[in-house]
Amino acid sequence: MDAYIVIGNPNTRKSSVIRSLTGCFNRSVRDIQRQDGLGPVRIYARAGALQDTRTTADDFIAEAQRSRCAAVICCLLPSAHPNHPLEGPDAGSYLAAFKAAGWRIKSIAVLGQDGGGVRSSNLRQFTQASTAPINTTAHQVRSHFGWQ
DSSP states (O other): OEEEEEEEOTTSOHHHHHHHHHOOSSEEEEEEEBTTSSOEEEEEEEEEEGGGGTOOHHHHHHHHHHTTOSEEEEEEOSSOOSSOTTTSOOHHHHHHHHHHTTOEEEEEEEESSOOTTOOOTTEEEETTTTTSOHHHHHHHHHHHHTBO
């Protein structure tokens, strides 16, 4: 499974970016055209930070596998959920669980200033995401993900 991850604090418009990229309101399967011209990729999209819905990494991995898609896009908060740290750990813990499940982290977009200490060669920070027009941020993230 290829994973595209959007990380950001509350009010950095993570869900809005995912909705702009995929047309998904909450959870849905979508075909996304790639820039490399190899045809569309079938992606399971889930808007809303996993920590906010107390969705553990294992639960999300199982949910995504049921979709029978080749890729997934989801949102993560940089830090653990303050009231439910076991069900909603920090972004780094989710990424470690995804990698342990054999997922390939294709791209990470950090909206705002706080990436939760996540480091990766395929990470790009979008510091103006909370104030820039949403279509501008979505366009930049789409390009970073290699999507048309």
